Amino acid sequence: MEEFEHHERKGWIVYLVVGIIIGSILGGIFGTFIVFKNPTIFPWILSQTPQTQIGTNQTQVQVPTNLIDIQNQVEEVANKVSPAVVRIVSTTQVISPFFLQVIPQEGLGSGVIIREDGLILTNNHVIADATKIEVTLSNGKTYKGEVLGADPISDLALVKINATNLPTAPLGDSSKVKVGEFVVAIGNPYGLDHTVTFGVISAVERNIDTGNNTMYGVIQTDAAINPGNSGGPLVNLKGEVIGINTMIYQNAQGLGFAVSSNTAKKVIDSILKTGKVRWPYLGIQVTTMTQEIANSYNIAYTEGAFVVDVVVGSPAYMGGIRKYDVITAVNGKAIKTADDLISTIRNYSPNDRVTITVSRNGKMMDLQVVLGSK
Template structure:
C-alpha cells in the first residue's frame, strides 16, 4: 500500500514538473514571437573597409525610430537596416550619445512594430533573460540565459558603462544593439558588450552585459528633446566626382570633353547598387546634358529619394545607359 502511494506521489511530481516545464517553454516561445519583429539587423559600410560591420537595433517607435549602440554605427558612411520580414531600408542618424554608447536611427515609413518596453528596475536575479540579435551575422538569432547581476558598472574602451544587466545569455559580435527581453516579451536591456576582464588578468570566459532599458530610455528621452543630427529627404547618389575638362579628358583618354568623372563610389550606395564605378563619366541624366558638377547638383535637387534616374555613362570610350534608384544618405 505504501509503495503504491509512493508511486502515485512520484507520478504526480513528475507530471507537475512536466506541466511547469511546458508552461515555461510556452512562455519563452510567446515572448520571442512578440519581440522578434521589433529587432532589426544593421549593416554598416565604410569607404575604408570592404567588409560590412554587423549589429542589431530595436524599433522603439512605429514611425521608424531605432535604438542601438553608438559603437555599432560609429564612423559608418552608409547604414542599412533590415526588418525581420526582410524589408531593407537606409537608416539616417537621428541622435548620438557616444558617452552612453547609444544612438538613435530613423528609417522612412510607418507601421513598424515598436518594442514593448519593460522596466529594468523590476528585474530580479535568476530570472530568464532572452537575447535577440545578429551574432556573427546570423540574423534574428535567439539565446536564452538568466540574469546574473544588475546595476553593474564596467569601464571599457573609454566608456564608463552604468546600470548594466549581467547575463549568461550568449552575446557575441553582431548582438550589440539588440534586445534583452523577459518572459513577457518586454525589453529590459540593450545588448552591448562581452567583458573578459582587465588586460593584466588571465582572460576570462566572457560575461555578457546589456544597458538597462530604464537607463537607455532616460537617455533616449533627453536626446529626443534636442534638434536631430541630420534627417533629410534630399536624394543621394553616393559618388565623389570631378567636372571633366579638356585637359582632364585628354590626360585620361575619357572619350568625352564634358560630364562628371566618378573618382570613387561609396559602398552600398545607390551608385554601387546600379553598377557605376570609378572611372565612369556621367554624360546625361534623363536625357539632359551634364556638363559638370553644377549640372549634376541641379539635377539631384529636382529629384526625390526613390526616384529612378537614367544616366548616360561613358565607360572605356563606349556609351551605356545605367538606371539608378536614388536614396537618402545615412549622414
C-alpha cells in the same frame, strides 16, 4: 605455477561478478519497493520515469507543467518581439595598411524598433563613424538608416528609417528587474537573423570598465550574446525590453551585459529633444572612503564617497560641497562607494535639485545641489 595462479584469479572474479549481479537485483527490488511504498521520498523518480503508451512505439517523459509554461512564454515572447528586431549593416572607411588607400569596411549589429514610424534603438559602437547604414527588417525589406543621435558614454544610438506601421517592442522598467529573472536575448549573431537565446539575470547595477570609459548600472545576464547581437533587445517574459545587449567578456562563457532600459529612456528623450545626450554633472573627484584615508586625513571613518577635489564654480561647489567631505547619501539613498555616487547621480537629469548628505568634521550636513550638465 603461473597457469594455476591465473585460473585461481579467474574463478575469484567470476564469484565477484555473480555476487554483484545478485546484489544489484536484490537492491533494485528493495529500492523499487521503498519508492512505490513511499513515493514522497523520491518523487522526482516517479515523475521522470519514461512511460510507453499502449499501441505506440514512442516513449514520453513527463515534464513539470511549470516548465511547459515557461517554454510557452519564451515562444510567445520570441514571436511577439522578433518582428521588431532588425539587422544593421554599417559601412565605415578605413585606410588599408598595405595599399595606403581608403577602403570600405562593413560591421554587423542589431537594433530594435521602438516606434512605428521607424525609430530604432541600437548601440553606438554599431553605427559609430559609419558613412552608410542599411537596416533590414524581419520581412526582408532593407532601408537606408539615418543616425539621429548617439552617446558613447551609454553606448546607445537612435537610427531612423523612412517607413510606417512597423512592429514595435515596448520598453519596460529596468528598476524592477530581479536577479534570477528569466530573460530572452534576440539578435543577429554572425549574421544569423533573429536568433533567440534564453537565460537569467545574473546581476544588476554592474559598473563595467570597457577600457575607454566606465559603463554604470548595466545588467548582467548568462543568455548567450555573440558578435552581431550588439544593439538587440534583452527581453523579460512579459515581452518588455529591459536592456540593450552591448558587450560580452571574450574569455568567459555566460558573461553578457546590457544597457538598462531606463538608461535608454533617458538617452532617447534627450536625443529627441536636443539631438544630443546631456548627463548630470556635479564637478567633483571622488574615491571610495577607507580607514586608510580616514587615518591619513585624521578624520572619522564614515562609509561613503570621499571628495578628493571640487571644481571651483561647479554645481557641487556652489551647493557647498568641499574637499575631504564624505558623501553618505543622495536624496536619502545611502552611498557606500564612489561608484554608488556616480551611478545614483546618473539617474537624475541636468537642473534637478538633489539633497546630498555629507559628513564633515564628524558632523552630518544636508546640502542642496542643482545638477549641471556635460
